[in-house]
Amino acid sequence: MKRFLATIFLLNLIYISQAQDMTSVFYDPRDGEEYETVLMEVKTDDGIESVLEWMSTNLNYETKESFCYNDYPEYCNVFGRLYSWRAAMEACPPGWHLPLTFEWELVMKKYGGKMKTGPAIKEGGESGLALKPAGFGEPNGAYIDIGVDGYYWKRDTHAATNPGTITIHSGVDYITDDHVDESHHNSVRCVKDYK
Amino acid sequence: MKRTHLLAFALLIIYNSSIAQLRIDKVIPPSFNSTALIKYCDHPVGIPYGIPKIKFPIRTLINDDLFIPISMNYHAIGIKVEEEASWAGLGWYLDAGGVITRIIRGENDLGIVDEKEATNAKGYPFEHIKPCFEDCNENENVEFHTKVCAGEIDSDPDIFFFNILGMKGKFFLTPDHDPNSKSISIEIISPRNMTATFNLKENSWTFKESRGFIYQFKTREITTNHNYYLDYKYESHSAKFDHIKHIATTSWYLDKVVSPNGAIASFKYDTSVDGLSTYISEGAYQKMNINDGDVWDVHYSSYCFPEDIENVQINSINIHQDIYPKSISCGEYEATFHKSEQEHMRPPENISTRTAQKQSIGYGRQQLDSIVVKQNGNIIASSKMNYSMYKASQTESLGYLHRRLKLDSLTIETKKVRKMAFEYKITKGLPSKESHARDLWGFYNGEEDPHNITPSDFYNYSQPENVLHEDGKTKHYSLENIQEGVLSKINYVGGRKTEFYYDHQEFNTVSDEISSHYTTKMKESNYSHHIKPFLFGGLRIKSIIEHYPKKDLYKDFYYKINDVEGGQLIISHYSHDHHGYGHKTSGNHTVHYDNVRIKSGVLFNGHKF
Numbered sequence: 001m002k003r004f005l006a007t008i009f010l011l012n013l014i015y016i017s018q019a020q021d022m023t024s025v026f027y028d029p030r031d032g033e034e035y036e037t038v039l040m041e042v043k044t045d046d047g048i049e050s051v052l053e054w055m056s057t058n059l060n061y062e063t064k065e066s067f068c069y070n071d072y073p074e075y076c077n078v079f080g081r082l083y084s085w086r087a088a089m090e091a092c093p094p095g096w097h098l099p100l101t102f103e104w105e106l107v108m109k110k111y112g113g114k115m116k117t118g119p120a121i122k123e124g125g126e127s128g129l130a131l132k133p134a135g136f137g138e139p140n141g142a143y144i145d146i147g148v149d150g151y152y153w154k155r156d157t158h159a160a161t162n163p164g165t166i167t168i169h170s171g172v173d174y175i176t177d178d179h180v181d182e183s184h185h186n187s188v189r190c191v192k193d194y195k
Numbered sequence: 196m197k198r199t200h201l202l203a204f205a206l207l208i209i210y211n212s213s214i215a216q217l218r219i220d221k222v223i224p225p226s227f228n229s230t231a232l233i234k235y236c237d238h239p240v241g242i243p244y245g246i247p248k249i250k251f252p253i254r255t256l257i258n259d260d261l262f263i264p265i266s267m268n269y270h271a272i273g274i275k276v277e278e279e280a281s282w283a284g285l286g287w288y289l290d291a292g293g294v295i296t297r298i299i300r301g302e303n304d305l306g307i308v309d310e311k312e313a314t315n316a317k318g319y320p321f322e323h324i325k326p327c328f329e330d331c332n333e334n335e336n337v338e339f340h341t342k343v344c345a346g347e348i349d350s351d352p353d354i355f356f357f358n359i360l361g362m363k364g365k366f367f368l369t370p371d372h373d374p375n376s377k378s379i380s381i382e383i384i385s386p387r388n389m390t391a392t393f394n395l396k397e398n399s400w401t402f403k404e405s406r407g408f409i410y411q412f413k414t415r416e417i418t419t420n421h422n423y424y425l426d427y428k429y430e431s432h433s434a435k436f437d438h439i440k441h442i443a444t445t446s447w448y449l450d451k452v453v454s455p456n457g458a459i460a461s462f463k464y465d466t467s468v469d470g471l472s473t474y475i476s477e478g479a480y481q482k483m484n485i486n487d488g489d490v491w492d493v494h495y496s497s498y499c500f501p502e503d504i505e506n507v508q509i510n511s512i513n514i515h516q517d518i519y520p521k522s523i524s525c526g527e528y529e530a531t532f533h534k535s536e537q538e539h540m541r542p543p544e545n546i547s548t549r550t551a552q553k554q555s556i557g558y559g560r561q562q563l564d565s566i567v568v569k570q571n572g573n574i575i576a577s578s579k580m581n582y583s584m585y586k587a588s589q590t591e592s593l594g595y596l597h598r599r600l601k602l603d604s605l606t607i608e609t610k611k612v613r614k615m616a617f618e619y620k621i622t623k624g625l626p627s628k629e630s631h632a633r634d635l636w637g638f639y640n641g642e643e644d645p646h647n648i649t650p651s652d653f654y655n656y657s658q659p660e661n662v663l664h665e666d667g668k669t670k671h672y673s674l675e676n677i678q679e680g681v682l683s684k685i686n687y688v689g690g691r692k693t694e695f696y697y698d699h700q701e702f703n704t705v706s707d708e709i710s711s712h713y714t715t716k717m718k719e720s721n722y723s724h725h726i727k728p729f730l731f732g733g734l735r736i737k738s739i740i741e742h743y744p745k746k747d748l749y750k751d752f753y754y755k756i757n758d759v760e761g762g763q764l765i766i767s768h769y770s771h772d773h774h775g776y777g778h779k780t781s782g783n784h785t786v787h788y789d790n791v792r793i794k795s796g797v798l799f800n801g802h803k804f
Contacts, residue, residue: 120795
């Protein structure tokens with residue numbers, strides 16, 4: 001892991017010098033969709049500093065097994081699409097990936113840990129990540145929790161196939177970090193590759 | 196500076212100066228369409244500024260590593276009295292390509308290229324005048340003012356604003372350039388590292404980005420500024436009249452982009468063979484009556500009066516040769532823009548126009564009707580705009596003083612169709628663009644007092660420091676009136692509706708970057724009225740309610756942290772590396788909120804859960 005992070009550090013030195021306002025825009029060449037991004041400075045337990053570029057809006061790229069809440073397109077325009085686990089693993093555009101567990105942990109650590117990080121990573125928070133309470137979908141077509149909770153897919157490694165989620169909750173500061181049933185349909189954020 | 200001091204100073208100048216030449220509020224604004232960019236640079240949108248991001252992407256044109264986004268954007272800080280509607284409607288801005296525009300303040304900083312007869316341009320790059328950055332004490336002296344009035348030096352730097360494919364910022368020319376150079380270079384450090392170079396021979400700009408992108412701006416928008424001056428003599432009932440005319444380039448439009456991989460995008464505009472526009476529009480008056488002690492909140496150095504001044508009326512008219520985008524070519528993609536003349540903006544035949552230049556039929560102020568995007572000749576996206584005119588609060592004789600274009604609906608058709616209809620808060624109607632009923636920040640306050648002397652709030656960038664709250668003045672702020680004409684609801688075809696609720700901007704602390712002079716004066720006037728947190732001009736978002744077919748969602752915005760207002764007054768950021776020439780008073784202030792708590796949930800039977 002140390003070697004991995006050191007690589008991030010070196011590759012991101014260029015970013016640090018360019019990231020004056022720490023935000024940018026990415027245009028998905030697959031459909032021209034525009035995503036705002038945030039360049040986030042993080043620090044490991046070993047003191048290694050790095051910059052991760054995260055999308056600051058939920059992915060809204062149409063794939064098989066991706067859905068709009070209540071199957072109503074306007075929800076997608078506001079909250080992005082809800083992806084099955086299988087779809088989520090392949091949904092991010094080339095050069096981007098589904099966030100890894102350690103990448104979420106770096107963010108949470110920066111903003112006070114799992115019990116306190118909620119306000120910082122939700123919309124309006126200082127991180128700029130602006131996670132939205134997009135709810136989730138069930139395989140039977142039911143949709144639950146929009147406006148209240150937001151469920152974001154993650155994986156342990158690039159090769160891992162077991163699903164995990166980060167959940168934000170309305171009205172509380174803590175977040176939930178869990179391994180869950182892959183049958184749910186959740187939101188996707190993407191992180192830019194380092195190499 | 197208190198009013199009495201101001202008058203005494205003005206009288207001193209008059210006494211000391213035998214110069215009878217009139218120099219009045221020398222501000223030349225850009226065209227109605229370019230001006231729409233300015234509020235995005237002074238008051239950035241986004242939750243940290245209390246301004247919701249309201250953006251409708253139309254299509255991004257892609258050619259290898261080059262991306263040209265096209266989108267419609269709304270800025271919800273409020274409508275200023277002098278504010279003109281862009282060609283996409285009041286408060287709306289079409290992001291498509293790029294422009295560099297400027298407010299000319301005092302002398303034309305690029306006068307050497309605009310005024311061919313000028314042998315010695317007086318602008319900033321050429322006269323090494325230290326701008327008034329701190330509390331202006333250094334420049335508040337008779338010698339400085341005499342030189343300004345004699346036209347020997349410049350009182351204020353022009354402010355340049357840019358938008359390059361959505362990257363927005365502002366800068367001014369610091370007085371540390373070589374006057375013999377054939378070009379002027381400015382290091383831009385945000386939002387990205389770029390070198391901006393002005394070519395004096397070509398009167399054009401080139402921006403080179405550190406990532407390798409090159410942006411060329413050559414198509415120019417020209418503004419002709421007429422200043423009319425009338426001094427009425429009480430005893431003799433006679434009048435003195437004077438007229439000064441200036442012609443200047445106020446905007447440069449993006450013509451070409453080259454990417455690091457060599458991909459090219461080309462931009463065409465509706466111009467005649469000489470490269471200039473035959474479309475003409477007239478800006479609203481900037482009007483003042485200076486007749487007694489009512490002169491206040493005036494950046495004094497902009498005013499130089501003849502010796503025997505008694506009762507002066509000043510009118511300023513700006514005639515713009517408007518530039519309109521025609522097409523963008525980017526690889527396989529081509530976007531075309533279609534427009535028509537706005538109705539009712541032309542003066543009636545029986546009223547003599549104040550415009551010195553006649554507008555040909557069809558060549559007056561235009562509105563954007565539609566955009567069509569093709570890929571390899573096939574239509575892949577289109578958008579259509581429908582408009583009407585805002586209700587005006589007064590009888591309309593001269594349309595361009597009262598009428599403002601209102602975007603009623605927007606249809607974006609790609610693989611799917613999105614149609615949005617817009618509602619705005621309209622009760623009494625919007626005031627005349629000449630109305631003096633403005634608060635300290637230029638927003639409408641409902642106080643129609645003809646003696647409320649108001650300089651060009653929108654453009655002169657003087658800060659209302661020591662008179663934020665002063666007894667007996669009619670420049671107070673009114674939340675109800677600021678909201679007039681502001682977007683209140685979006686209705687989407689399919690049943691979704693978005694409602695916006697606003698509050699006023701507030702702040703509790705002042706950035707160290709702002710001069711202590713300003714802070715002290717502001718606190719004195721506010722503390723004496725027990726006002727804290729302090730008010731700031733314009734609106735911030737309070738609540739957004741989303742109505743979906745089967746569910747209503749809400750978002751409430753909280754700007755207080757531990758019951759203390761979290762806003763901080765800052766100088767909206769300049770983009771250039773200013774080499775030690777700070778910018779403490781040369782620019783607009785805005786409020787930044789480090790943390791905004793958003794409470795979201797479900798709305799059920801009017802209750803928030």
